[in-house]
Amino acid sequence: MINFTYSQLFTQIPSAPLNIIKEKLGNWDIREKNMAKKIVSLIPNQCPFAKDIYLFNKKLFTIPPLCKFNPLYEDLMMLRFRALSFLSEIGEDITPYCQ
Known part of the structure; x- marks a missing residue:
């Protein structure tokens, strides 16, 4: 019979795919204006999931x-910040992306 504690069970779950994605995002070098604009437009500047639930205006x-x-x-x-920084370094107006 094998006994695992809760912490031992979750330390054995592989997190390699998530770490690979994080590494790719962290090492992505932004060198093109069009790519930077696409990144900034695809990633929202604030969390879009906060929601107020109303019933009869209450x-x-x-x-x-x-x-x-x-994660x-x-x-x-x-x-997104690196893409905005790149756009500002090349003289692009970034105020439309910061609203």
Whole structure:
């Protein structure tokens, strides 16, 4: 009979695919204006999942933003920031992307 504790069970789950994706996002070198614009337009500047639930014009509850639970959230935000930085370095107006 094999006995596993809770922590031993979850330390053996492979996280390699997630780490590979995180590494690719972190090492992505942005060198083209069109690619930077596409990245900035595809990744929203704030978490879009927060939602207020109303019934007959009365707020019942709020669903909090769940982006912090996404394991790639910070990596995607850093990729968007690097794309915005690249656009500002080449003299592009980035104010439309910051609203």
